[in-house]
Amino acid sequence: MPISAFLIRLAATLSLTLAGINAHADEIHVAVASNFANALKIIAREFETATGHRVIVSIGATGKHYAQIRHGAPFDVFFAADSRRPELLEAEGIALPGSRFTYAIGKLVLWSPKPGYVDTQGEILQTGEFQHLAIANPRLAPYGKAAQEVLQARGLWETLKERAVRGENIGQAFQFVKSGNAELGFVAWSQVRRPGQPAAGSWWDVPTSLYTTIEQQAVLLEDSPATQAFVTFINSEAARAIIRQSGYGTP
Template sequence: MTLIAALAALTPWMGRAEEVQVAVASNFTAPMRVIAEQFERDTGHKALLAFGSTGKLYAQIRNGAPFSVLLAADDDVPARLEDEGLAVAGSRFTYAIGTLVLWSAKEAFINDRPEVLREQSFRHLAVANPKTAPYGAAAMATLTKLGLSDSVRDTLVQGENITQTYQFVASGNAELGFVALSQVVDDGVIRQGSSWVVPAAYHPPIRQDAILLNKGQENPAARALLEYLQSTEAAKVINAYGYDR
């Protein structure tokens, strides 16, 4: 194919490139940045990302925020938006299943077991707000499963979302905390500190659903992004950050 013919073939595709505003749960920050870069490279469309707790993103959507796609940290909020007529019926799907981890920036502090919680040789245990952040709700369910929700209550420090919770621990303001595995893993390996990966049976599944919001119905970039999230290329990134599909 000649250069002129190649450019002619590309021009219609490039002319259709659009932008999509995406509300993304905080725990999915790192993988979504990678996926957004690949999405733009592969499709020409650009994803404009806004991160926050799922509860706060839900409130913003209800108040008219200009998002076209929501990537939630649970499956409840997307279903609620669909029921309330704020999202496109039938567009919802699970893009990732999250993993909760008890993590400390200190080496050998946790030793791959939850006994550190019973020993309580710490002053602060960080959790995300369980009312707005599904990982926070999973953390509280884990403490209940361990029979420790009352005994550790006075040590809890609450992050507004899972990003702030991670920052509490990474900075040393909390000796340990419940965070998303995606925040501390690199190519399947926890990159620093010490940790205990919480068994899935200790809390309800963290099914993270995506949905097309009404504002994105006529936006080809929004539909393309949802399709891309289900691709092999996106799956590789999602799995590398410690999620299941």
């Protein structure tokens, strides 16, 4: 089913679901990539208020969630940090055909909580004036893969990979930097840019030409009025505004 047709069907289902809120409220189990967790929690609260459904969020690395879902983990919706895993789940017959869609475009930054530490061109990577550089595991996390691509594009991967402190996901990479276990690190702009708050520290806004576009896609794993309503809500302009305010692009 084409995505546009799928979303039209979801919109109709949402209307029916909202009409029957008091009669039947469900739990929706959502697996979400670490970088999108904060934005999703805000959206989930709005959705819960509007519908009466409850959203239970499981946060982790996209690669790990993918493996869990393939082994039968009981998730209803999967918000990945890439497009590859949702594509695979659809091709493998695990996800609902035609339900895959792009919900956000991720942005990579080199960040330190110290003001003035990271320059706006990322030259600190060349000077090497640091002991540890945090990145997410490139094999598990799309943001880690993007970080590796940036270092390779600058000819620094072989030089700096021994200094890399690798988190299982982008959330761990961010914590390494925030806690001081690494002086700086490649993180998601959404982790630095919170809605209604000024960005802290210093950062290099990494040019998107240096890494593969981080197209974050979601896919339905279970078909129900509640999950359909949630996906429709995610595609509403109200939810898209929250996504943009959280440091992402939207399709």
